Amino acid sequence: xxxxxxxxxxxxxxxxxxxxxxxxxxxxxxxxxxxxxxxxxxxxxxxxxxxxxxxxxxxxxxxxxxxxxxxxxxxxxxxxxxxxxxxxxxxxxxxxxxxxxxxxxxxxxxxxxxxxxxxxxxxxxxxxxxxxxxxxxxxxxxxxxxxxxxxxxxxxxxxxxxxxxxxxxxxxxxxxxxxxxxxxxxxxxxxxxxxxxxxxxxxxxxxxxxxxxxxxxxxxxxxxxxxxxxxxxxxxxxxxxxxxxxxxxxxxxxxxxxxxxxxxxxxxxxxxxxxxxxxxxxxxxxxxxxxxxxxxxxxxxxxxxxxxxxxxxxxxxxxxxxxxxxxxxxxxxxxxxxxxxxxxxxxxxxxxxxxxxxxxxxxxxxxxxxxxxxxxxxxxxxxxxxxxxxxxxxxxxxxxxxxxxxxxxxxxxxxxxxxxxxxxxxxxxxxxxxxxxxxxxxxxxxxxxxxxxxxxxxxxxx
Numbered sequence: 517x518x519x520x521x522x523x524x525x526x527x528x529x530x531x532x533x534x535x536x537x538x539x540x541x542x543x544x545x546x547x548x549x550x551x552x553x554x555x556x557x558x559x560x561x562x563x564x565x566x567x568x569x570x571x572x573x574x575x576x577x578x579x580x581x582x583x584x585x586x587x588x589x590x591x592x593x594x595x596x597x598x599x600x601x602x603x604x605x606x607x608x609x610x611x612x613x614x615x616x617x618x619x620x621x622x623x624x625x626x627x628x629x630x631x632x633x634x635x636x637x638x639x640x641x642x643x644x645x646x647x648x649x650x651x652x653x654x655x656x657x658x659x660x661x662x663x664x665x666x667x668x669x670x671x672x673x674x675x676x677x678x679x680x681x682x683x684x685x686x687x688x689x690x691x692x693x694x695x696x697x698x699x700x701x702x703x704x705x706x707x708x709x710x711x712x713x714x715x716x717x718x719x720x721x722x723x724x725x726x727x728x729x730x731x732x733x734x735x736x737x738x739x740x741x742x743x744x745x746x747x748x749x750x751x752x753x754x755x756x757x758x759x760x761x762x763x764x765x766x767x768x769x770x771x772x773x774x775x776x777x778x779x780x781x782x783x784x785x786x787x788x789x790x791x792x793x794x795x796x797x798x799x800x801x802x803x804x805x806x807x808x809x810x811x812x813x814x815x816x817x818x819x820x821x822x823x824x825x826x827x828x829x830x831x832x833x834x835x836x837x838x839x840x841x842x843x844x845x846x847x848x849x850x851x852x853x854x855x856x857x858x859x860x861x862x863x864x865x866x867x868x869x870x871x872x873x874x875x876x877x878x879x880x881x882x883x884x885x886x887x888x889x890x891x892x893x894x895x896x897x898x899x900x901x902x903x904x905x906x907x908x909x910x911x912x913x914x915x916x917x918x919x920x921x922x923x924x925x926x927x928x929x930x931x932x933x934x935x936x937x938x939x940x941x942x943x944x945x946x947x948x949x950x951x952x953x954x955x956x957x958x959x960x961x962x963x964x965x966x967x968x969x970x971x972x973x974x975x976x977x978x
Contacts (some may be wrong), residue, residue: 518956519913521545527560544961547912552579555933557917565917566941570930572919573770573885574801576851577842578930584800587841591834598833600826606836613843614798615808617779620788624814626823627806627830631769631795632660634805635732637825638791639664642730642763644820645813650724652731652762654691654716655700656740659732659767668732671739672922690719691753693737694745697878697889698897705746713752720760730791731757732765735781741924742880742887750785757790763813769795769805770885773846774931777856777883784882800842802835851931855883861935862886862927865942873949875903886927890920899923902960909957910948916941 523531523545531546547565551558555578557565570576577584591606598604611625628634639651653659653668660666666676667683676683692700692712701711720728733753737743757764766789771781775797778784782792790813795805817823846852863879866886870876877891890904891897901923908920919926929941 519910519951521547521913524561530560543912544909545912547917549917554578554580555930555937563915565912565915566929566937566944568911568916568918568927568929568941570797570928571801573775573796573928574799576774576797576800576931577845578932581842581845581932583845584838584841587838588834591837595833597829600828600830600832603831604833604836606833606840607831610836610840610843613840614794617773617843617847618792618808619780619783621810621812622788622792622808624811625806625808626814626825627804628795628825629803629805629827629829630660630662631767631793631805632662632665633825633827634769634793634795634807635659635665635668635765635767636662637807637823638732638765638793638809639668639730640821640823640825641791641807641809641813641817642765644817644823645763646729646761648727648729648762650688650726650728652688652690652720652724652728654693654733654737654740655689656693656695656743657689657691657732657734657737657767658739659734688724690723691716691731691733692719693740693743694749695741695743696746697741697880710746710748710752713749713756716753717756720756726760728760728762730763730765731760732767734767735771735785736776736882736885738770738885738887738926739921739924741889742885742926744880744882745785747785750782750787754787754789763790765789765791765793767793769793771797773798773843774852774855775883775885775928776881777852777859779846779852781882798839798843799835800838802838803829804831804835804839806830846931852883855931858933858935858938859883859886862938862942865939866927869942869946869949872946873953875900875907875949875953881927884927884929884931884933888925888927890923890925901962903952905960905962906952906955906957907945907949909960910951911945913951914944914948916944916948 530548548560549557550560557567615623626637655670658671659668670689696705703711754764772794773779791809793807866879877894877897878889890900892900904920904923911918
């Protein structure tokens with residue numbers, strides 16, 4: 517049942533040149549893509565692959581969406597870039613549209629270029645607003661790669677090695693994750709009464725300076741395992757932040773807009789933070805991210821901690837125009853409702869695979885953001901990252917380009933995907949998982965796949 521990749525000479529040449537000239541993470545084999553259309557990516561040889569990460573969760577409307585393409589063409593001949601000390605109509609309108617569809621009093625946008633920058637802006641706001649010092653994050657959270665947010669990141673892997681002297685103290689990683697599948701306090705929901713949150717509050721008392729400026733968490737922590745919190749968890753975290761006089765920062769960079777079946781994932785929990793950070797899905801794949809906060813927080817922090825933050829590129833006209841058009845389409849076409857409906861279909865289809873294969877321990881997520889937890893067996897729940905990588909590799913052979921980190925296989929297609937395409941993808945995954953279970957490929961090397969990967973050497977099949 518073995519199957520292999522066959523690349524043209526031109527494709528192989530680009531693979532070799534990429535390996536030689538570009539310092540970056542790559543999955544094996546180094547597939548080189550030249551285009552995309554709808555839910556598909558197209559490689560150098562014209563082969564098509566379902567894009568099951570939506571371009572790192574950015575391409576909500578898929579690739580080469582005609583309405584976005586027209587905006588890009590128009591703006592390329594009109595206005596691309598300006599000094600960030602000035603503004604333009606598209607940036608203003610995008611900020612207005614964002615805040616119009618944000619909950620509560622979240623009414624002011626501070627633009628950035630990356631999600632890491634957005635989260636650092638939020639941290640600066642917390643420090644400036646409260647006059648306190650500690651920023652507290654959750655174990656298994658990920659908030660970016662620049663040094664300050666890297667210190668808040670605790671998903672493991674090699675990404676923090678050698679950075680200790682440059683980062684704030686790790687004592688701020690105090691919150692226990694609401695990870696019901698692998699409970700950090702070995703209890704069972706709902707009889708646990710959210711004991712992970714109660715233990716987290718004890719950690720705040722004993723491991724921080726007790727001068728807590730902000731608490732930052734992903735509304736649904738994805739890289740740490742697609743941890744969908746119980747309904748009570750986030751409201752209790754919000755109440756805890758209030759008790760400690762800290763700002764609550766929700767990181768929605770991977771979740772908004774609409775992917776989870778709501779415009780903002782926080783809407784599932786009825787919680788409005790003091791600051792929300794956004795990126796990826798709201799960016800349409802371009803370099804525009806940021807924070808949204810209240811007028812009161814914005815004005816009180818102005819002139820402190822380098823706020824409002826800016827740089828060379830935030831709020832450029834072309835990227836703002838494209839992001840604005842995408843948001844308008846998401847709202848117009850009710851893609852949140854679509855994600856909710858199709859997400860239920862996806863969950864049912866993926867759970868059929870779970871029932872069929874012992875290596876799938878759990879299927880978690882909301883809307884059209886799901887994850888397979890790959891395990892050695894369903895009883896022990898022991899993570900099996902090598903099997904997960906085999907599955908990812910075989911999925912690529914079956915025309916699926918997916919993200920798999922450690923033992924977590926993501927299912928995050930563009931929100932324009934159809935029910936028929938979902939069933940086609942799952943059918944191909946079935947073939948890929950069967951081949952992986954048969955031990956193909958024999959040699960697995962994940963050292964170059966991600967900063968989150970584990971291990972320092974190739975591992976052969978047992």
